[in-house]
Amino acid sequence: MRTLTRPGGKAYWVVLTATLVLFTVAFLVPLLWVLLGAFKPPAELAQQPPTILPQTWEPGAYADAWNYMDLGKFFLNTIVVAFGAWAVQMAVIVPAAYALSKLKPLFGNVVLGLMLATLMLPATALLVPVYLTLTDLDLLNNPAGIWLPAAANALNVYLLKRFFDQIPEELLEAARIDGAGTWTTLIRIVLPISRPILAVVSIFTVVAAWKDFIWPLLVFPDPAKQTLSVALQRFAPDTPINLLLAGLVLASLPMVALFLAFQRHILAGLTAGSIKG
């Protein structure tokens, strides 16, 4: 579709080249700079003017960083937090959205309204009372302290409900006539049809949990239980810079890999819930 300019003209190639250069410099160069930086010894990193390719390669930096910061432990903690958050969220919101959409309970709209009302609140307005509730329930240093509050996600309930609403009633009726119970209908009919929206909600839940900082900071005072984000900021001041850079790269790799694998879902999911042109 042609829009602002005529395609194929000289101006087009100028703009294309400029954008290519600008994007590469803005987004690729800094990341390559870090990737390569981790291979340089600290003295070379402090040198002026800086080197582009390492003069002295220290290929061991990534392994050293792994051992120095005990990253294996924090990776495992983060995986438990992120995938636990996903599992708990699914167990909570899928049946809820199904009930609100297809079982139409008495006062269902009131329940949905009360859930959606929580979206009005900035997340941080609840920082203190949720934290105190977690201490009352003795959930500090416990991954459940992340999983459970994260599961109270009204936006995801709403997204799922809206998708379920579009599933034709006749389909569920047919299942019922074939003798399927409510659970069977959910698992055999509704979930397989809803795979696209489930994928979107799942990916965004895992990514959000992996990226989060403030909640893990509050929930895990015990250093041994911390997630990567919290551990990295704790180690940052006392870690040789090349090891820290290697640690930052390693902590990002799973999310970059996830993005490369699920690009289509992630980019489609961006516009799924909120935006219509």
Added chain:
Amino acid sequence: MRRHVTAYGFLSLALVVFAVFSWYPIVRGVVLSFQQVNFVSDPEWVGWENFQRLFDDPLFAVAWRNTAWFTVLALVIGFGVPFLTAVVLNELRHAKGYFRLLVYLPVMLPPVVTALLWKWFYDPGPGLFNSVLRELGLPTSQWLDSGNTALISIVLLTTWANMGSATLIYLAALQTIPGELYEAAELDGAGIARKVWHVTIPQTKFVILMLLLLQVVATMQVFTEPFIMTGGGPEDSTVTVLLLLYRYAFVYNDFGTASALSLILFAVLGVFSFLYLKVTRRADA
């Protein structure tokens, strides 16, 4: 009747989770704002004392000024840059996948990682930015080490880190604009700038407005970046409202005053959240 029982069975987990971690804390937050909590004796009602303490704290005004300034900068830079980028990308027919990939890559990185990376880039000595400026013979900057530039340095980082999602949402909105509108404008003799002003912006105004409000709500709650990069300094120039809230709650253990500050923050942000919901509903209709 049985249908309702079954339905509430399916809803039960969600009701418990929302009640314990959302609805009850809302009420508790309001109550706490008027209490003094010390975990030794029972909470004590103190009326408006917590609010009074906040208003007497010189950092309170500083934090709000910084947050407002941060929000304005984030709107000018963090809103303008993605929109312009989307308009340009919408014109291009080549390397689309590459552009999308690159612009969204930083969104996937944990904010702690980007904050620590940029802290290293901003190092006034051997940092990437000053090195490049020096190579080009341009004046260097103190970046995070000066009260004049620390806040804007953080805005630049958050723009870089978050512009992927805004850019791609704008791009999706731009692609829904019918091409005939541009052709009609062209027949009327409109140049590129006027086409953007008279066609592109009016056609995407709901999306623009929604992202604008979302961005206000998000930037007013900024915490991770100043916490990691500057800790609020230099000269308190990057103390945000949330950083102050964090200090009251988790450094001074004064949960009552922290809650009072949450309540004020909520009142301010509530306006924007309300507008956002109204706009969303109108766009949906």
